[in-house]
Amino acid sequence: MNRSSFSILAVSVAFALVASPVRLHSQGVDVPKTPLQMLTELKAANEALLQSQQKTLEKLELLKTQADQLRIFTKRS
Secondary structure, eight states: OOHHHHHHHHHHHHHHHHHSOOOOGGGOSOOOOOHHHHHHHHHHHHHHHHHHHHHHHHHHHHHHHHHHHHHHHHHHO
């Protein structure tokens, strides 16, 4: 994990902690998530996003290869 992605992750977690409303015990039984739980969920969401981006990158590389081949074949004829 490089420094910029770590800083983005840290800012996201900090924002989530600050922006989350404080619940009182009298307001309900729902227990707020711990920072570790929130970080784990954020990490899982980031991993899913990275996998999606990797698939998109592979598709784009395939398209580039096909476009390069098409250019070669059109120059020959």
